[in-house]
Amino acid sequence: MLATLIAVIGIGGFSWLGVWQVQRLHWKLDLIERVEARIHAAPVPAPGPEAWAEIASGAGTQAEYTRVTLAGRYLHDEEVLIYTPSDYGPAFWVLTPLLRGDGTVVLVNRGVVPEAEARTGEFLRPQGEVRLTGLLRLSEDHRWLFARRNAPEAGTWYRRDVGSITEAKGLARAAPYFVDVERVGDAWPRGGRTVVRFRNAHLSYALTWFALAAVVATGYVLVLRLELRRG
Template sequence: MTRRLIIVVLFGLIGAGILAGLGFWQLQRLSWKEGVLAEIDTRITAAPVAIPGDPDPEADRYLPVSAEGAFVGDPVRVLVSLQGSGPGYRLIQAFDLGERRVMVDRGFLAERAEAPDLAGPALVIGNLHWPDEVDGFTPDADLGRNIWYARDVDALAAHLGADPILIIARSLSVDDSPVTPLPVSSDGIPNNHLGYAVQWFGLALVWLGMTAFLGWRITRRTA
């Protein structure tokens, strides 16, 4: 075996080993992420509790809660598009608990549908959430048409005169049809580690194939 061929083989094996190692690392990340998602699912579906006095956006994210109060004021409409239903709005409304006001994401309302006016006492069961939907490309709210483009909890709270606490409703004790609740779930949390692992393993195979081809050409020239 010539010196050049030895270098090519070593380089090929080392490169393929690094790529395969990245693939195995992504598999480890996949296992970790699946555990995290399982914990989130367990947390989401746990028995609801009272809203904490001062909930933390990280520690209390997805916390299942139960709240009794009354819807007040007009709901804010947040523009969304729901697969299978087309464009529409999430309805977010202030909810008076007596000692304070929070906000409730009532769910999805189709674009041309009319939302019912909720009055009187109501029981809301859902999960606390602080959606991260605002970035540098998010348009400002169109207050004239009552259309918002993201669930900006702080901005919505200031607009609705409520605390920056958002409950994503799972169920209401009052009839809210045709509004459809959109409860929180782990479905929207990205978990692409398996795809990344396949890519790294594929690159490792390509690297080995290129190494084998180069080695074959070297041996032919030296034969």
């Protein structure tokens, strides 16, 4: 009786986990397909204030990685350097607020700059009206387990946390997202560094759970055969 109960729980539980991972696999494949379509689609105007509440509420995942266009004037005095490892060694993202014609502000990730150039400030700072195209990205509000903390009071940043940056800089009417600009030329900073990669191990997880269900079933059959022989 106990062996049967354990077998039912084990087979049922592991099988349910396997089915769940198959469902997650289909969800992840659909997500990858939708994101691939977004990053290669024709750009659309960056969302204005009327869409900010929805994006900030968590529904922004439906807009993330959308190609967008925007125009305005860079506020270089308010730029923020955010540390990041890169192909060029230690480097920094250059996030610069862009003041748009309607008075709203959007943080723009202008690209990566190697540490030496970042420390000396030897990189381009376009003046006047600019027009750009890039990918809409959601704020990195949450810190990874071992990630270093942002220190706004010291001007030290490790995450592209839009809310913290705009608050530290006193920027009103700021969008809750930032934009990764596309690469144009080889000057620093260099855009087009967005990593669009989604870990997809759901198939291996599903096979593992189904295998465990099979192991439990096989063990139960062996127990039954042993009991029959004893009987």
